[in-house]
Amino acid sequence: MKYKITVDKVEKSKVDQLDFNNIPLGTTFTDHMFICDYDNGEWVDARVVPMGLIPTHPAAMALHYGQAIFEGMKAYKDTDGTPMLFRPEQNAKRLNESATRMGMPELPEEIFVEGLKKLISIDHNWIPPTEGSALYLRPFMYADEAFIGMRAATHYKFIIMASPAQALYSKRIKLWAEKQYIRAAHGGTGEAKAAGNYAAAVLPTELAKAKGYDQVLWLDAAEHKYIQEVGTMNIFFKINGEFITPNLDGSVLHGITRASVIDMLRSMNFKVTERKITIDEIKEASENGSLEEAFGTGTAVGIAYIQEIGLEDETIHVSDESPVGLEVNDTLNAIKTGQLKDKFGWMTKVDKE
Numbered sequence: 326m327k328y329k330i331t332v333d334k335v336e337k338s339k340v341d342q343l344d345f346n347n348i349p350l351g352t353t354f355t356d357h358m359f360i361c362d363y364d365n366g367e368w369v370d371a372r373v374v375p376m377g378l379i380p381t382h383p384a385a386m387a388l389h390y391g392q393a394i395f396e397g398m399k400a401y402k403d404t405d406g407t408p409m410l411f412r413p414e415q416n417a418k419r420l421n422e423s424a425t426r427m428g429m430p431e432l433p434e435e436i437f438v439e440g441l442k443k444l445i446s447i448d449h450n451w452i453p454p455t456e457g458s459a460l461y462l463r464p465f466m467y468a469d470e471a472f473i474g475m476r477a478a479t480h481y482k483f484i485i486m487a488s489p490a491q492a493l494y495s496k497r498i499k500l501w502a503e504k505q506y507i508r509a510a511h512g513g514t515g516e517a518k519a520a521g522n523y524a525a526a527v528l529p530t531e532l533a534k535a536k537g538y539d540q541v542l543w544l545d546a547a548e549h550k551y552i553q554e555v556g557t558m559n560i561f562f563k564i565n566g567e568f569i570t571p572n573l574d575g576s577v578l579h580g581i582t583r584a585s586v587i588d589m590l591r592s593m594n595f596k597v598t599e600r601k602i603t604i605d606e607i608k609e610a611s612e613n614g615s616l617e618e619a620f621g622t623g624t625a626v627g628i629a630y631i632q633e634i635g636l637e638d639e640t641i642h643v644s645d646e647s648p649v650g651l652e653v654n655d656t657l658n659a660i661k662t663g664q665l666k667d668k669f670g671w672m673t674k675v676d677k678e
């Protein structure tokens with residue numbers, strides 16, 4: 326490739342200190358990380374270095390003005406132990422869409438994908454061998470120019486770190502339909518995978534948890550009527566045999582799991598419609614018995630089944646009689662781990678070093 330990646334390896338891997346059957350959530354990182362700097366209008370110095378602290382100037386612009394975006398994806402192992410990535414070019418594309426919205430420079434897709442491959446080729450022993458586990462990958466970009474003043478930064482870092490993750494416990498979740506706070510408004514940053522969107526979601530999520538719910542069900546900003554997403558997942562409902570999911574109207578994140586689930590459901594001959602969905606429509610479908618299932622989709626959990634939705638002082642109950650989402654989840658996982666033929670052409674193999 327055009328961009329040469331230099332490698333500085335640790336003397337001794339820490340992987341033997343990890344118990345793959347008991348991985349602490351979100352606090353374990355592999356031996357290395359990938360870094361690339363944006364300086365003078367170009368991406369330079371692509372490198373794999375030991376995982377460690379990064380010196381940061383207190384005026385680093387991301388800390389003040391919030392130019393920070395990220396991606397989330399996973400590496401799996403094929404049945405013969407070959408590391409595999411799920412649709413990495415989609416994440417590369419989405420990172421650039423987020424970058425554009427946040428006034429940040431695009432990153433050549435080649436750096437994104439080759440950086441991932443290099444890191445995984447070196448740290449592949451960290452991909453958990455246990456069923457349902459995977460190596461979570463967190464590519465992200467932020468403004469690290471030291472400057473006080475409001476303008477687009479001129480210096481950025483793109484980093485990929487990797488963290489082994491066990492299968493998340495897949496209990497059915499309870500949602501709180503949020504009528505006061507919002508996640509995304511038309512013209513806002515809802516479509517970007519931007520750190521600031523998460524910052525704005527922290528308080529409403531904590532309040533929902535204090536009420537006994539797992540996640541927030543986000544409604545539209547203008548009328549608090551139309552369903553957007555759930556927590557950090559896209560959402561699907563099955564009503565009278567048909568799947569519906571909110572259309573991508575500018576306020577909904579373009580989930581790669583969402584797109585893949587739509588393709589898979591259609592290949593199973595289900596009707597899938599992307600359209601506006603009101604919370605009242607879901608309430609009515611629950612009451613008249615036509616709401617057959619509801620689930621969230623995202624890289625972290627795959628498919629998360631929804632048990633109920635709290636709406637002001639009412640509860641919308643969701644049936645668990647239809648297991649189509651579970652079948653889709655099992656099929657997706659089997660494709661990701663090479664147990665099922667990759668008929669959609671979603672998987673990218675990574676050479677081991």
Ligand SMILES: *Cc1c(COP(=O)(O)O)cnc(C)c1O
Nearest residue numbers: 557558559578580581582623624
């Ligand atoms: C990342 C994310 C999703 C899920 O996207 P995937 O590509 O499926 O992981 C959904 N909603 C929000 C707000 C997200 O940040």
